[in-house]
Structures are given as C-alpha cells and as structure tokens.
Amino acid sequence: MEIQRPRGTADLLPGTVEAWQVLERIVRDTLATANYQEIRTPVFEHTELFERGVGDTTDIVSKEMYTFEDRGGRSVTLRPEGTAGVVRAYVENKLYGQGSISKLYYIGPMFRYEKPQKGRFRQFHQYGVEVLGSEGPAIDAEVIHLNLTVLQRIGLKNLQVELNSVGCSVCRPRHKAQMVALLTPRRDELCKECQERLEKNPLRIFDCKNEHCHTVLKEVGAPYITDVLCEDCSEHFQSVQAYLTAMSVPFVVQKDLVRGLDYYTRTAWEVTSPGFTTIAGGGRYNGLVEQVGGPATAGIGFGGGIERALWVLAEQGGSLTDAHTIDAFVAVADTSAERTAMAVLATLRGRGISADRDYQGRGMKSQFKLADRMNAKFVVILGEAELASGKATVKDLATGQQEEVPFAELASLIEERVKGAAVGGHEA
Ligand SMILES: [Zn+2]
Numbered sequence: 006m007e008i009q010r011p012r013g014t015a016d017l018l019p020g021t022v023e024a025w026q027v028l029e030r031i032v033r034d035t036l037a038t039a040n041y042q043e044i045r046t047p048v049f050e051h052t053e054l055f056e057r058g059v060g061d062t063t064d065i066v067s068k069e070m071y072t073f074e075d076r077g078g079r080s081v082t083l084r085p086e087g088t089a090g091v092v093r094a095y096v097e098n099k100l101y102g103q104g105s106i107s108k109l110y111y112i113g114p115m116f117r118y119e120k121p122q123k124g125r126f127r128q129f130h131q132y133g134v135e136v137l138g139s140e141g142p143a144i145d146a147e148v149i150h151l152n153l154t155v156l157q158r159i160g161l162k163n164l165q166v167e168l169n170s171v172g173c174s175v176c177r178p179r180h181k182a183q184m185v186a187l188l189t190p191r192r193d194e195l196c197k198e199c200q201e202r203l204e205k206n207p208l209r210i211f212d213c214k215n216e217h218c219h220t221v222l223k224e225v226g227a228p229y230i231t232d233v234l235c236e237d238c239s240e241h242f243q244s245v246q247a248y249l250t251a252m253s254v255p256f257v258v259q260k261d262l263v264r265g266l267d268y269y270t271r272t273a274w275e276v277t278s279p280g281f282t283t284i285a286g287g288g289r290y291n292g293l294v295e296q297v298g299g300p301a302t303a304g305i306g307f308g309g310g311i312e313r314a315l316w317v318l319a320e321q322g323g324s325l326t327d328a329h330t331i332d333a334f335v336a337v338a339d340t341s342a343e344r345t346a347m348a349v350l351a352t353l354r355g356r357g358i359s360a361d362r363d364y365q366g367r368g369m370k371s372q373f374k375l376a377d378r379m380n381a382k383f384v385v386i387l388g389e390a391e392l393a394s395g396k397a398t399v400k401d402l403a404t405g406q407q408e409e410v411p412f413a414e415l416a417s418l419i420e421e422r423v424k425g426a427a428v429g430g431h432e433a
C-alpha cells in the first residue's frame with residue numbers, strides 16, 4: 006500500500022516552493038532594515054513551557070497541542086507557536102545580560118492538532134518577531150509597522166491594523182471583578198468555555214465565537230477593557246496611536262479585540278483586510294519572561310502564518326512569482342566531449358554561475374528542449390568541432406545569437422552577460 010502524508014500536512018513541490026522562498030526573503034529583508042536578527046529554537050520543547058508560557062486556558066494548550074512522552078518518559082510538545090520558545094531561549098542564554106534590547110525574528114514550522122481546512126494545516130509555518138527589553142510605546146509602533154510592512158511587501162492589499170489595549174496587572178483585575186459581578190447572575194447562559202473563562206480570564210469572553218455569549222455581554226453592559234484602563238495603560242495606548250499616526254500606519258481601535266492568548270498585556274493588534282480576518286497579529290507580553298523563569302522583562306511581538314498570507318494573496322489575485330532559472334545549460338554533442346563538459350560545469354559553478362546538463366543520454370534536440378524546461382539563459386555546446394578548436398559554441402536562448410568562445414573565457418563571458426542582464430532587468 007502507498008504511504009501518504011499525514012492529514013493536515015503539505016508537500017511543497019518545486020514550482021510552489023519558489024513563492025515561499027520569495028516570501029521568506031521579504032520577511033528577512035524587511036526585518037533587516039530595522040536591525041532584527043534571526044533566532045532558531047527547537048521544534049519541540051518541554052510541555053510545561055507552553056502550559057506556563059502560552060496559558061493552559063487557551064485553546065492551543067487545552068485542545069491543540071501535539072504532546073507525547075519521549076522514550077525517557079518526559080512530556081514534550083511540538084511547538085504550537087513561536088513566542089514561548091524564543092522567550093525560553095532568551096532566558097536560558099541570558100540575552101538580557103547584554104545591556105541592550107533584543108530584536109529577534111524567526112521563521113519555521115509550528116504544529117497544532119486542528120481540523121484541517123482551507124489555509125489551515127496541522128503543520129503550518131509562521132514568521133514572527135519578538136522584542137525583549139523595552140517597555141516604551143515607541144517599540145510597539147515599530148513592531149506593528151514592521152508587521153504591516155512585511156504583508157504589504159508580500160503584496161497583500163487593503164490592509165488595516167485593528168488595535169486595542171488589554172490592560173495590565175493593575176487594571177485587568179479591576180475589569181475582571183466587574184465582569185464577574187455582571188456575568189455571574191447569567192453564568193448558565195454562557196457557553197461552557199466562557200463559564201470557565203469567567204473564572205480564569207473573563208476578558209477572553211469577548212473572543213468567544215458563540216453569538217449568545219456576545220448577546221449576554223451586551224445585555225449586562227459588560228465594559229470593554231479599553232474603557233476602564235488604568236492611567237499608565239491609557240497613556241501608553243495613546244502614545245502608541247500617536248506614533249502609528251506618525252509612521253502612517255492605518256489603524257482603527259477595536260475595543261473587543263483581545264486575542265486568544267492569556268499572556269498579552271497592553272497593546273494587542275491584528276492585521277486584517279476586508280473579507281479576511283486575522284492575517285497576522287501580535288501583542289505586548291510584559292509578564293511572560295518572568296512566567297518562564299527569567300527576570301522581569303518587557304516583551305512584544307507578532308506572528309503571521311505563511312500559508313495564510315499566500316492564501317489571502319491568491320484570493321486577492323496576487324502571486325509571488327520567482328520562476329526557477331539556471332544561467333547555463335551544457336549540451337554535449339559528442340561523447341568525446343563528456344569529460345570537458347564536466348570540467349566546464351565545475352568551472353562555471355565555481356564562479357557562482359548556476360549550470361546543469363543532461364544526465365540521461367539525450368540527443369541534441371532533446372537537450373535543447375531540456376534547457377528550455379530548465380529556463381536556461383545560455384546553452385554551451387561541446388562537440389568534436391569544439392574540442393578541436395578549443396572554443397565552445399555559446400547560444401543565448403533569449404536572442405538566439407550564437408558565438409564561439411575559447412574555453413578559458415567561458416566563465417567570464419557568461420558571468421558578464423548574466424550580471425549585465427540582471428542589472429538591465431532591475432532598470433526595466
Ligand atoms: Zn493598566
């Protein structure tokens with residue numbers, strides 16, 4: 006029987022993977038412009054990290070984790086998100102001792118046991134940013150601006166930032182008390198999850214997908230956290246908005262936005278586009294580093310799904326094309342030229358020119374077809390005549406022009422032409 010890939014996973018084949026490479030390059034290049042550096046953490050961690058670092062009331066931890074016992078009897082979990090691992094690495098490697106803030110980013114696979122559907126996978130891929138060590142509202146604006154810029158450069162349209170503040174350890178308990186007082190008399194009408202949320206984190210009732218829960222919220226006049234922020238949170242929130250305006254970031258305040266994670270404090274946001282809910286989002290997490298065992302350190306970050314971004318891009322009629330090409334195809338017209346062909350390939354590749362050949366004994370006509378299929382820019386022809394004259398025939402597939410080039414000058418000529426074309430391409 007044929008073995009198939011597990012449900013909720015995907016094979017990224019040549020032809021599809023190029024768009025991913027472009028997207029990843031956009032993420033790296035965009036974040037580099039703001040002096041962010043990459044961090045790579047393990048794909049699996051001790052389960053306890055996510056229980057503490059993501060929060061055991063969240064759907065992610067309570068329902069969606071790939072948790073298993075390893076052969077040593079330890080409970081480990083395939084990372085369901087990127088932040089907890091980065092924060093753990095920050096603490097474990099004492100990055101806080103370096104005297105400056107850490108501006109980090111990651112790209113990689115995450116795992117959640119969810120019902121697979123369009124654009125949603127059990128192994129999915131995220132890019133994200135974490136900044137540790139700054140409490141000020143300016144860094145909030147920088148991170149939100151970067152989150153938006155990455156998506157704009159990918160080519161997504163009509164993007165908007167939905168922004169909120171979810172308060173802090175001063176104003177959140179006050180809000181919680183109000184929620185509990187207002188909602189307890191109607192507790193039975195809330196969905197099961199919200200009954201639990203009422204005890205642990207009533208703010209997240211605003212995040213419920215059940216309509217009746219929202220009706221109850223409205224009927225009891227449950228206050229938005231945004232309306233009952235403490236003075237510090239309120240000031241922080243105002244400053245973030247002022248900075249975003251200065252940076253020309255389009256945003257709206259969305260008072261019922263709370264995000265599905267327990268660790269957010271103050272700023273929380275999502276990037277959306279009409280017709281598409283969350284494309285990426287993030288928030289501030291001032292208590293998380295301590296929760297994971299480090300010194301009190303402010304943090305903020307965002308994450309976005311690669312599958313999701315590409316899906317929205319396709320729905321909007323866009324694409325990230327980066328057709329695979331090679332610089333040179335070495336065609337062998339006669340078996341006597343085999344060894345020279347291998348030498349030429351090695352020389353070209355050694356100069357950074359991408360080159361390939363036929364390895365299946367095709368005739369000349371068929372080799373040219375293969376060169377076409379590989380999107381080769383030049384074909385270098387080697388046969389008896391070429392060996393005798395010490396010159397290869399080089400054909401430019403774009404113009405059809407052919408010329409004789411001494412073996413020793415082959416690499417320089419192709420290098421020059423390819424670079425010239427690249428420069429011309431950028432100008433056009
Ligand atoms: Zn507060």
Ligand SMILES: [Zn+2]
Pocket residue numbers: 195196197198199210213214215218
């Ligand atoms: Zn509910």
